[in-house]
Structure formats: C-alpha cells, structure tokens
Amino acid sequence: xxxxxxxxxxxxxxxxxxxxxxxxxxxxxxxxxxxxxxxxxxxxxxxxxxxxxxxxxxxxxxxxxxxxxxxxxxxxxxxxxxxxxxxxxxxxxxxxxxxxxxxxxxxxxxxxxxxxxxxxxxxxxxxxxxxxxxxxxxxxxxxxxxxxxxxxxxxxxxxxxxxxxxxxxxxxxxxxxxxxxxxxxxxxxxxxxxxxxxxxxxxxxxxxxxxxxxxxxxxxxxxxxxxxxxxxxxxxxxxxxxxxxxxxxxxxxxxxxxxxxxxxxxxxxxxxxxxxxxxxxxxxxxxxxxxxxxxxxxxxxxxxxxxxxxxxxxxxxxxxxxxxxxxxxxxxxxxxxxxxxxxxxxxxxxx
Amino acid sequence: xxxxxxxxxxxxxxxxxxxxxxxxxxxxxxxxxxxxxxxxxxxxxxxxxxxxxxxxxxxxxxxxxxxxxxxxxxxxxxxxxxxxxxxxxxxxxxxxxxxxxxxxxxxxxxxxxxxxxxxxxxxxxxxxxxxxxxxxxxxxxxxxxxxxxxxxxxxxxxxx
Numbered sequence: 001x002x003x004x005x006x007x008x009x010x011x012x013x014x015x016x017x018x019x020x021x022x023x024x025x026x027x028x029x030x031x032x033x034x035x036x037x038x039x040x041x042x043x044x045x046x047x048x049x050x051x052x053x054x055x056x057x058x059x060x061x062x063x064x065x066x067x068x069x070x071x072x073x074x075x076x077x078x079x080x081x082x083x084x085x086x087x088x089x090x091x092x093x094x095x096x097x098x099x100x101x102x103x104x105x106x107x108x109x110x111x112x113x114x115x116x117x118x119x120x121x122x123x124x125x126x127x128x129x130x131x132x133x134x135x136x137x138x139x140x141x142x143x144x145x146x147x148x149x150x151x152x153x154x155x156x157x158x159x160x161x162x163x164x165x166x167x168x169x170x171x172x173x174x175x176x177x178x179x180x181x182x183x184x185x186x187x188x189x190x191x192x193x194x195x196x197x198x199x200x201x202x203x204x205x206x207x208x209x210x211x212x213x214x215x216x217x218x219x220x221x222x223x224x225x226x227x228x229x230x231x232x233x234x235x236x237x238x239x240x241x242x243x244x245x246x247x248x249x250x251x252x253x254x255x256x257x258x259x260x261x262x263x264x265x266x267x268x269x270x271x272x273x274x275x276x277x278x279x280x281x282x283x284x285x286x287x288x289x290x291x292x293x294x295x296x297x298x299x300x301x302x303x304x305x306x307x308x309x310x311x312x313x314x315x316x317x318x319x320x321x322x323x324x325x326x327x328x329x330x331x332x333x334x335x336x337x338x339x340x341x342x343x344x345x346x347x348x349x350x351x
Numbered sequence: 352x353x354x355x356x357x358x359x360x361x362x363x364x365x366x367x368x369x370x371x372x373x374x375x376x377x378x379x380x381x382x383x384x385x386x387x388x389x390x391x392x393x394x395x396x397x398x399x400x401x402x403x404x405x406x407x408x409x410x411x412x413x414x415x416x417x418x419x420x421x422x423x424x425x426x427x428x429x430x431x432x433x434x435x436x437x438x439x440x441x442x443x444x445x446x447x448x449x450x451x452x453x454x455x456x457x458x459x460x461x462x463x464x465x466x467x468x469x470x471x472x473x474x475x476x477x478x479x480x481x482x483x484x485x486x487x488x489x490x491x492x493x494x495x496x497x498x499x500x501x502x503x504x505x506x507x508x509x510x511x
Contacts, residue, residue, distance in 0.1 A: 116483070117483065117486060118479060118480075118482075118483035118486075143476070143479075145480075145483075148442065150440075156440055156442055156443070156484045157479075157480045157481075157483040157484045158442055158480065159476075159480060160476035160477070160479045160480045160483075161476070162472055162476055199445070200449075
C-alpha cells in the first residue's frame with residue numbers, strides 16, 4: 001500500500017521557535033512570495049498570540065525566517081485559527097474567547113481594528129471567500145456565522161446557520177463560488193449556499209455516512225486548484241476525496257459525491273489536510289508525521305485513485321495540527337505542532 | 352362395563368375437586384396483579400395529570416416569555432426603523448422583518464405542531480444575527496442577549 005518515490009524528499013528548511021504553547025494553525029499571506037515581496041506566514045497558538053514570520057529578502061533555502069511581529073494583548077484565550085483576506089491586507093483570528101479579531105498591518109505593526117462577537121463559546125475556524133467580501137466563522141456552539149465586509153472595514157452579521165449537531169471544526173469557502181463548506185464533530189460535512197431570491201443562507205447538502213462519508217469527527221477539508229475536487233480528513237483515520245461537476249458548480253452549485261477513500265495510511269487522527277496548487281495533498285496527523293499524496297495519473301475506470309508519495313516520520317515531536325502549502329512558492333510547506341514550533345519544508349527532488 | 356363410567360365419574364369428580372383446590376391459589380396471583388394494575392393506573396393517572404399540568408405550565412411560560420421577548424424587540428426595532436430607516440442596515444431590517452413573520456407563524460395554541468422547534472431555532476438564530484450587528488455598530492460593549500428563566504447549558508467538551 002505504501003508507494004514511496006525515492007526521488008522526492010521533504011527537506012526541513014527551518015524550525016521557527018517563539019510560541020510558548022502549542023501552535024494550532026498557520027496561514028500564508030497570499031499577497032506575498034511573489035513580485036519581490038518575501039513570503040509571510042502567520043501562526044496562532046495556545047499562548048493567546050499570533051506570530052508573523054517573514055523570509056529575509058536575500059535567502060530562499062538558507063533558513064532565513066524571522067519573527068516580524070507578535071499580535072498579543074487582545075485575545076484572552078487560545079487563538080485557534082487565522083486567515084488572511086485575499087488581498088493580504090487583513091488577518092482574521094479565531095479564538096477560544098468566543099471572539100474574532102480583525103487585524104491590519106500598519107507600518108511594521110499589526111493593529112486590531114475590529115472584534116466580532118456573537119458566538120457563544122470557542123470559535124474554531126475562520127475563512128474568507130474568494131473576493132474578500134464575506135467572512136465565515138464556526139464554533140463549538142454548533143453554529144456557522146456569515147459576516148459581510150462593509151466599506152471602512154466594518155462587519156455585519158448576515159446569517160447564523162444552525163444545522164450541525166456538534167462542535168464545528170472548520171469552515172472553508174469554495175475557491176471560486178460563494179458556497180460555504182463546514183465540517184464537524186458530528187461526522188458530517190455541510191454545504192451552505194444562498195437562496196437566489198430571498199438572500200437566505202441554508203444547507204444545500206450534507207455529506208454523511210449514508211453518502212460514503214466519515215464515521216468520526218471530520219477535522220479539515222481542502223479544495224484542489226480547479227475547485228471540482230475536495231479532500232476531507234477525519235478521526236476515522238481516512239482521507240476522502242469528493243468531486244462535483246466543475247461547470248455546474250461554477251454556475252452556482254452542483255451536488256458533491258464521494259469519489260475515493262484513502263485508508264490504511266494513517267493510524268492516528270488526521271488533524272489537517274491541504275491540497276497544493278500542483279495537486280499534492282499534504283496531511284498532518286497525531287502520530288507526529290506528515291504524509292504527501294498525489295493522484296494516480298493512470299486512473300482506473302471506477303474513478304480516481306491516489307498514491308502516497310512520501311511519509312515524513314517524526315516531522316515534529318508531537319501532534320501535527322496544521323499543514324499549509326504556500327500558494328505562490330509551491331514547493332514550500334509549513335507545519336504547526338503541539339510541540340510549540342512551526343517548521344518550513346521544501347518539497348523537491350533529491351539532488 | 353357399567354363399573355367403568357362410575358370409575359370415570361369418580362375420577363372426573365376427583366380432578367374437578369383438585370381444580371377447585373388449586374384454582375383460588377392460581378387466581379390469587381392473577382387477582383392481585385389485576386388489583387395492583389388498577390391501583391397503579393389510578394395513581395398514575397392522578398400523578399400524570401399533576402405532572403402534565405406542572406410541565407405544561409413551565410414550558411408554556413418559557414415559550415411565552417421567549418416569544419414575547421422577541422415580539423417586544425421586533426416592535427421596538429420597527430418603531431426605530433419607522434422613525435429613521437437609515438439607522439439600521441438593509442440586512443438588519445430584513446432579519447427583523449423575517450423575525451416578525453416567524454412570530455406570526457408560531458402556533459402558540461398548538462404545542463404539538465411539529466414546526467414549533469424549527470421556528471424557535473430560526474428566531475434564535477435571527478435574533479443573534481441582529482444583536483451581533485447592532486452591538487458592532489453601536490460601539491458600546493453592551494451585548495443584547497435573551498436571558499430566560501432557564502438558561503441552556505452546553506456540555507463541557509475538551510478543547511480542540
């Protein structure tokens with residue numbers, strides 16, 4: 001079952017230390033790593049802060065990342081998740097203190113320009129839609145909230161979506177259409193869309209066990225670059241690939257169906273999964289390892305199949321909570337762990 | 352030939368006599384079961400009605416209090432919108448209107464109607480959306496919340 005291509009490796013570029021508690025999540029600034037602007041990464045932690053790391057302009061693979069800023073004294077509890085707006089100008093942070101912070105870079109500092117309240121308890125995830133006009137958040141209070149971004153960086157709550165029967169772990173907007181996906185401790189993935197006439201958001205599809213869905217908590221989901229496939233990771237030790245009709249999806253919404261299950265590769269909970277621009281799926285799990293998967297080009301008639309490219313054991317000293325590919329420098333992968341560190345990796349051929 | 356029927360009759364009367372002896376003891380259990388059932392049913396009926404009345408009063412009060420709260424909020428917001436429609440954004444106004452419609456649709460005199468939970472859930476969600484928007488636009492830190500007599504408490508999950 002293990003297919004390890006001997007020519008490829010995941011090389012550790014640098015270990016970023018500074019957080020004083022577990023690092024939960026990471027986000028690459030989408031406006032960086034291109035046009036001469038060095039790549040910028042945000043990491044959020046149980047130490048209630050967010051750290052901004054940036055590469056010094058000179059080096060690339062020479063281990064030259066520095067901590068540029070520490071966003072502190074705002075959240076009163078763990079910061080669980082963070083996300084940059086598509087323009088790279090704003091950073092949204094989701095915290096266990098039930099609030100969402102909106103930060104803007106002013107000079108060399110980051111300032112909290114707004115705090116969104118409303119959730120009853122721990123906010124788990126935050127996501128911007130592709131145009132940056134909507135923000136979605138989800139919480140242990142089982143609800144998903146949609147906020148609209150108004151001029152002057154004002155925010156307005158547009159909808160409170162109930163439907164999940166347990167803690168909602170993650171929300172992600174589709175990469176091109178304003179359709180929202182959420183996954184939960186209740187083992188399902190729910191898809192939410194706006195009703196054309198009444199501007200009301202409601203659940204248009206639920207992917208659960210009857211649809212070949214997961215049999216335990218779904219921790220994360222990620223889309224491929226064309227937005228017609230999605231991968232989900234779960235406590236049931238599998239990754240599942242889902243697909244839809246690309247054309248119909250871009251027109252509004254088309255139902256998703258199960259394509260493939262990757263089982264037998266993980267023996268502990270898979271906390272994070274991310275699909276790169278180049279089509280490589282990275283997973284971070286509770287066994288401290290990072291695994292990479294890719295679609296088998298000689299696909300079978302029954303549908304796509306996937307192979308494991310490599311397994312990086314002991315990528316961290318403890319659970320890997322998040323893995324994120326850089327979208328512009330596509331061979332860079334960042335990982336965050338319970339061991340309090342962030343690591344930058346380069347995925348390349350062995351020289 | 353004639354001796355047999357006599358013997359039969361004697362045997363019959365013997366078994367009948369046996370039945371009579373054991374019948375009451377068998378029946379004793381049955382009669383006691385029946386009597387116990389009757390007593391239980393009667394007591395249960397009394398207790399059931401009493402509890403039904405108490406639960407009905409409690410739930411009725413809670414529902415009435417919550418619907419009344421939302422009704423009051425909607426009335427105040429509508430007055431504000433009438434006085435100066437620009438004070439609330441179109442989204443907030445739309446949500447207030449939807450709340451108003453939900454309240455009208457709530458079958459307050461038909462508690463067994465299936466839609467009661469859905470309507471209440473929708474009302475709660477829309478109320479949260481409106482109060483979240485209002486507390487952002489007013490820069491005060493006052494948060495509008497519904498504090499009923501019974502506050503719902505969530506289970507304490509582990510942090511993940």
